[in-house]
Amino acid sequence: MTVRLFLVDDHQMFRAGVRAELGGSVEVVGEAGDVDEAVTGIVSSQPDVVLLDVHLPGGGGQSVIERVTTQAPDVRFLALSVSDAADDVIGVIRAGARGYVTKTISGPELAAAIDRVAEGDAVFSPRLAGFVLDAFTAPSPSADPEVDLLTSREQEVLRLIARGYPYKAVARELSISARTVETHVSSVLHKLQLSNRHELSRWAAERRLI
Amino acid sequence: MSSATSARITRRPDDRLVAGVCSGVARAFDVDVWVVRAAAVALALAGGAGLIAYAAAWALMPAGPPGGQHPPRATGGARDRRGPETGEALAIGAIVLGVVLAVRATGLWFDDAVVWPVALAGAGLAVIWRQASDEQRHSLAGIVGSLDVRSRRAALARVVLGTALVVGGVSAFLAANNAFSAVREAVLASAGIVGGLALISGPWWLRLGRDLARERRQRIRSEERAELAAHLHDSVLQTLALIQRTADDPKAVVAMARKQERELRNWLYGHKPAATDGPARLGPALAAVAEEVEGLHGARIEVVTVGDCALDDRLVALVAAAREAMVNAAKWAGVGEVSVYSEVRDGEVSVFVRDWGRGFDLATVGDGHHGLRESVQARMARQGGTADVRTAPGEGTEIVLRVPRVPR
Numbered sequence: 001m002t003v004r005l006f007l008v009d010d011h012q013m014f015r016a017g018v019r020a021e022l023g024g025s026v027e028v029v030g031e032a033g034d035v036d037e038a039v040t041g042i043v044s045s046q047p048d049v050v051l052l053d054v055h056l057p058g059g060g061g062q063s064v065i066e067r068v069t070t071q072a073p074d075v076r077f078l079a080l081s082v083s084d085a086a087d088d089v090i091g092v093i094r095a096g097a098r099g100y101v102t103k104t105i106s107g108p109e110l111a112a113a114i115d116r117v118a119e120g121d122a123v124f125s126p127r128l129a130g131f132v133l134d135a136f137t138a139p140s141p142s143a144d145p146e147v148d149l150l151t152s153r154e155q156e157v158l159r160l161i162a163r164g165y166p167y168k169a170v171a172r173e174l175s176i177s178a179r180t181v182e183t184h185v186s187s188v189l190h191k192l193q194l195s196n197r198h199e200l201s202r203w204a205a206e207r208r209l210i
Numbered sequence: 211m212s213s214a215t216s217a218r219i220t221r222r223p224d225d226r227l228v229a230g231v232c233s234g235v236a237r238a239f240d241v242d243v244w245v246v247r248a249a250a251v252a253l254a255l256a257g258g259a260g261l262i263a264y265a266a267a268w269a270l271m272p273a274g275p276p277g278g279q280h281p282p283r284a285t286g287g288a289r290d291r292r293g294p295e296t297g298e299a300l301a302i303g304a305i306v307l308g309v310v311l312a313v314r315a316t317g318l319w320f321d322d323a324v325v326w327p328v329a330l331a332g333a334g335l336a337v338i339w340r341q342a343s344d345e346q347r348h349s350l351a352g353i354v355g356s357l358d359v360r361s362r363r364a365a366l367a368r369v370v371l372g373t374a375l376v377v378g379g380v381s382a383f384l385a386a387n388n389a390f391s392a393v394r395e396a397v398l399a400s401a402g403i404v405g406g407l408a409l410i411s412g413p414w415w416l417r418l419g420r421d422l423a424r425e426r427r428q429r430i431r432s433e434e435r436a437e438l439a440a441h442l443h444d445s446v447l448q449t450l451a452l453i454q455r456t457a458d459d460p461k462a463v464v465a466m467a468r469k470q471e472r473e474l475r476n477w478l479y480g481h482k483p484a485a486t487d488g489p490a491r492l493g494p495a496l497a498a499v500a501e502e503v504e505g506l507h508g509a510r511i512e513v514v515t516v517g518d519c520a521l522d523d524r525l526v527a528l529v530a531a532a533r534e535a536m537v538n539a540a541k542w543a544g545v546g547e548v549s550v551y552s553e554v555r556d557g558e559v560s561v562f563v564r565d566w567g568r569g570f571d572l573a574t575v576g577d578g579h580h581g582l583r584e585s586v587q588a589r590m591a592r593q594g595g596t597a598d599v600r601t602a603p604g605e606g607t608e609i610v611l612r613v614p615r616v617p618r
Contacts, residue, residue, distance in 0.1 A: 104471075126512055126549060127512070127514055129514070130514035130515065133553075134517065162514045162551045163514075163549060163551040163562045163564055164512065164550075165564070169566075
């Protein structure tokens, strides 16, 4: 069954490009160019996945997620951005997005990422993995050991992703199943969303001097 | 007082009751300060001569450096005080009173009705102006513009007190000279005129202020627009024109578009372009090198850095080796995608350069891979680091560079 996708981006051109690139691999059930439009559209069409631009007029991608979650709890979000700013990316992930990719991603890769999010897994680009490693390895005064520590296995997985390894290659490298890699990544995403490190994004943004 | 001595004797603002004259003298002649002070008081009682001498010394002696072991507090120019300021004020007041009484005793006297108000007003002015420290004396704003709130409040209180004294003095002068009623009428008349003028011209003033603010905003905006236009013209428009002219070479178009995208993004998101002498930190240095290789070989290189540190000679060599590895990947892998990851941790800096291209057999390194052996491995070995190559035909290639960190 094809994934029902909703596109949110303030650039008409980009939306058209994504539609063309994804072709028959997904069913685009709607698109929107700003926050209000997106919220009403998503609530009425109830898609499987929303491809969400981080920077949107009217409050940004974060506010779309925050306003939709109560009325459409099953919708999953994949964040998409041209920005490399850590606080944008981490902000939208903490709001509840299941992954983050850059806008320069190729068509087939984007299709794969959408499928993965639709199945409930997390999509970590190398850059997001780097942000998370940076944020979680900085010493934190307000550390909550329950969620604030990545296990060494999780760190290994993230480092391989940051090095540019696809999930399959990560699994091969660590001699674990691809399914286990997914589990680790989802667990990291969960910690990222629950962590009480209020300044997580700032930590990631300001590269610390070791 | 000879100039030689006065050159040696300096006032000690950090150790004083009034102006630091006595303690300056005491230090210059190495006697106890209280002996000097007692002498000064005695002289002052002797017909006021001591007072005049003191005042002259105050005027002539330069304020010296604080001689104590306490460095002066930095309180926005306010002088370091040892005692409470009220003591100083009282001392100054006593001196002024003494001078006035002394002059009165000599018979050089205008009239009580003139002198006392003038003295009062003078005291007020003194309170205001003494508050300003030497370097601030040129501006009233300096009095109120001290650093911390407490001293600012004290300064304000002093200004208010001083003003009250001056006004009181002036009023007393006028009252004593029976000019008060005339003054009151004059004041009322001028207040009426001023008020009328304000009512008539008020809207005009308001409009003028608003117009000025709006003009300023517009000027700022148009300057920003001009800067933006200039930047876009130099970069994006040029690239678009080039792309139109080379539309038949897709590779070149892609390379140009990527380069332009990166530049524009750096400009928009405020990453400062690397300085001419190169960035001084590992992350930006790697990014700059990746950008250069992308431009030269048309590959897409994603750089992820975790942790960062300042560059030293070793890390400069590491960046150069990483550049060589990127060039290799861009040239030989045949996929046009390279991942670069660097991390700084546990006393070691490592850089991973990864492609998922064709890979090669390490045992049969062809001519093309000399760069790897010479540039990368030898260079790393010279820096006490390592370069590992992981590759196999069809498996892509990963080059792992490591150097120990020199603890700073």
